[in-house]
Every structure is written in structure tokens, then in C-alpha cells.
Amino acid sequence: METYYDPLDLEKFADMGKNVPELWKKFSEWYGNVFAEGALTEREKALIALAVSHAVQCPYCIDAYTQECLEKGSNKDQMTEAVHVAAAIRGGASLVHGVQMRNVVEKLSM
Amino acid sequence: MDKLVVLQDDLRRDVNEQLKIINDESGIAPFDEALDASGLHPLTATGVEVLQVNLGKMCNQTCKHCHVDAGPDRKEIMTKEIMEKCLQILDDTEIPVVDLTGGAPELNPQFKWFVSEIKKRNRHVIVRSNLTILTTRPFASYPAFFKEMGVEVVSSLPYFLEDRTDQQRGEGVFQKSIEALKKLNGMGYGKDGTGLSLNLVYNPTGAFLPPVQSSIENEYKRELKTRFDIDFNSLYTITNMPISRFLVYLIHSKNFDRYMKKLHSSYNPAAAVNVMCRTTLSVSWDGYLYDCDFNQMLELTVNHGAPVHINDFDYSQLANRRIVTGQHCYGCTAGAGSSCGGAVV
Numbered sequence: 353m354e355t356y357y358d359p360l361d362l363e364k365f366a367d368m369g370k371n372v373p374e375l376w377k378k379f380s381e382w383y384g385n386v387f388a389e390g391a392l393t394e395r396e397k398a399l400i401a402l403a404v405s406h407a408v409q410c411p412y413c414i415d416a417y418t419q420e421c422l423e424k425g426s427n428k429d430q431m432t433e434a435v436h437v438a439a440a441i442r443g444g445a446s447l448v449h450g451v452q453m454r455n456v457v458e459k460l461s462m
Numbered sequence: 463m464d465k466l467v468v469l470q471d472d473l474r475r476d477v478n479e480q481l482k483i484i485n486d487e488s489g490i491a492p493f494d495e496a497l498d499a500s501g502l503h504p505l506t507a508t509g510v511e512v513l514q515v516n517l518g519k520m521c522n523q524t525c526k527h528c529h530v531d532a533g534p535d536r537k538e539i540m541t542k543e544i545m546e547k548c549l550q551i552l553d554d555t556e557i558p559v560v561d562l563t564g565g566a567p568e569l570n571p572q573f574k575w576f577v578s579e580i581k582k583r584n585r586h587v588i589v590r591s592n593l594t595i596l597t598t599r600p601f602a603s604y605p606a607f608f609k610e611m612g613v614e615v616v617s618s619l620p621y622f623l624e625d626r627t628d629q630q631r632g633e634g635v636f637q638k639s640i641e642a643l644k645k646l647n648g649m650g651y652g653k654d655g656t657g658l659s660l661n662l663v664y665n666p667t668g669a670f671l672p673p674v675q676s677s678i679e680n681e682y683k684r685e686l687k688t689r690f691d692i693d694f695n696s697l698y699t700i701t702n703m704p705i706s707r708f709l710v711y712l713i714h715s716k717n718f719d720r721y722m723k724k725l726h727s728s729y730n731p732a733a734a735v736n737v738m739c740r741t742t743l744s745v746s747w748d749g750y751l752y753d754c755d756f757n758q759m760l761e762l763t764v765n766h767g768a769p770v771h772i773n774d775f776d777y778s779q780l781a782n783r784r785i786v787t788g789q790h791c792y793g794c795t796a797g798a799g800s801s802c803g804g805a806v807v
Contacts, residue, residue, distance in 0.1 A: 363723075395677065422666070425673030425681060426624060 395424035403438035488724035501730035511741040514561040517570040529705040540747040572625035614659040622685040652694040669717035672699035698804025725792035733799025736806035
């Protein structure tokens, strides 16, 4: 059955540079530098990436950064907690907008 | 690769079929091409610093990733006659280290005699103990024997959490391993100033590469100390080889293609320079000679003119031999590299 997402498509990511090699080069260099050890460890960055992958709901990113987290030494407890952080922010972001709803209710009510 | 899913578990003992899959169906560039691009082809030995002796395939455990396919049902075991040949090699050469592996090497009835004889020759001895064997009654005295002989103990503990360890090594293995580690610590193993080395091995518990060795070592030290008051010296990260049981796992879990691509894309020329086969010679239970324990399990004896059996041992030929390579060798050159002593870069 065909689907919009094919795991093998991840290997074609670099095709995004075929018509715009300079842009791809800049993206690749920047991407590599972002994930290099810095004030945060590579492992911490991989956990952040895993959480963000879930927030943006990208199956390619979830696949890639699940493996990356394992290869940086994280375990399932830590990775699950990271996803809960993403979920909490997503849930909290919805909930905090309820204040706007309440503001509007107040404005429209006598 | 779907057709492979239907293969029976017999694959883990069918060396020819394993080689066919690894070499012909992995879909990655030949390992020798990678070596060539790194200026390392043909790969040659630079000496023999470690004589790694496989004392037999019998083991009290049946770990899911085991490249030896070791277990309680295996009967292959090294005889005293072959051990005497190994000792003769030590007498005739200056090979400084003897690395004893298996199976569980302790299960060889001549184990204590062999270790004693090696120590008489003043060589460093490494024993690859699975730990759980030390918690069984017949082997309760072995930690004291290790201490008496001053051997280095290297033991697998794939993770500092019970579920991940038992998932790979079998139910109850983690708790018994902790019991054995406490016993070894009690003897002074892994403690500063005793000179008794206790090194642990991290194996990935699935189809992924190990983390940076120094990083995970720090975490192991902290977690094992906090949770169990256990000390050890070093942690070695070892990549799982696509051989025997781990190969069957890769195929059945449909991870084979992805894992081989991962090993290939992670090829590190610096790791290739330092692969252990360049300074190691592996001896099988029946006296055949191999470039490493992995080649031994694939029945790829040394070649290219070097003598294949211990009866025909010739140091000068073996010390400069050309290494026998295959697609599985990508396992030792991925990322920071992998060897029986952990990462190589």
C-alpha cells in the first residue's frame, strides 16, 4: 500500500540540494555545527531534537533521532521523558490560549 | 531482503549462508574498496601482541547477540594438547598478552591449569568472564583464583539497567552479574591501588552503534556506584557484529539492510588503521588460526600464505600476514571503531 511517508525516502534527503547546491551546502554545514558538542553535549542535543521531532510530528525525524539518542547513550526512560516534555509544551500551549478565550468571554459578557 | 525473513534459525550455524548474506546481499560497497580509499589495502598485521585463545563454545548463557552462538549445548572445547601448543608458542615468542575467551572460558576443565602455566611464563592474562558463571557453586572459588593469578577480568554488562541487560543476555542475568561484580569488588577488583583490573563491556542492545566510550563510561561509573556501590576500571564499547545470532536478529527484525548501511556510512579510516586484527592472533578450540574471533566464527582462517593451524605456527609469517577481510569488517571500523578492548580512536 502506498503512503505519503516511505522510510527509504529519508535516504533521499540530500536530493533537496540537487537544484540548489549552495543552499544545501549552507544548510548541511549549519546543521552539522548545530549538533556538534558545544555548551550542550551531543547527547543533550539529540534528546532536544527527539522532543522537537514529536512536537513537529515528523516521522523521518522521529526515526532518525530515536536511533541517534540510542547511539548517544540515552535510554528509553530518558527518551520517553523527553517526548513528555514536548507533549507538555504542546498541551500547555493549547491550554494557555484558553486565557484568550476567557478574555473574549469577559469582553463579550455583561 | 524480505526473502531472508523466512530463513530458519539454522542460519546461525550455517557459515556459508551467513557469508553469502553478509558479502553478497548487504548492498554496500566492498570493504576492501573502503580500505583502498584509505590507503590500507591490502590490510596487513603489524605484529602479534595478543594471542586470543577461544577455550570452547560452551556457555551457561545464550545471549541474543552472541557471534559465537555459544550455549550449554555446545560441545566444542579446547584440549590440553592444543593448550600445550599455545604454551609452546609463548615459550618461542615474546607475545605479551593472552586473552582467554569462549563461550565461558571457565567451563574448560583445564582452565585453571592453563592460566597458571601462562602466568609461569610471566604473560598478562585477560579472562573474558560472563560474570554469572562466578555465582554458580562450582565456580565460586574462581574470583579468588583470578586474584591469585593477577588476571585482568573483562565482562559484558550491556547496560546499567536490568531490563536492557536481561533483554540481551537472558532473564536474571543482571542481578547475578551485580552479585558477581560485588564479589570481585570485595576481592579488590576494580578498586584503586589494587592493580586488579575489572573492565566492563557495553554492547548495544539492538541494531544501533555504541555511544562515545568516555561519555557512557562516566555514566556507568556514576550509576553503578549510586545504585549498587560497584566500582570498575574502564568501560569498553563494542559494536555488534552481523554474525550468527545477531545476524539472525537483524534479518528477523528487518534491520539488516539499515544496519549494514549504518556500518558502511560510519566507516572511519582512523578506526581502520587501528583495527585489532593487526596485532591479534586468534586460536580456535581445535587449534586453527584466525585474524579475529569474528573470522573464527565465520571459519575464515588466516590466509595469503600464513599457516592455518597452530601445529604449523610460524611467528614471522603470522606477524606480517595479510588480513582476511569481508563486509562484516565494517563493524570494527564504524564510528570510533570497535575491538575487544573497546573503541580504537
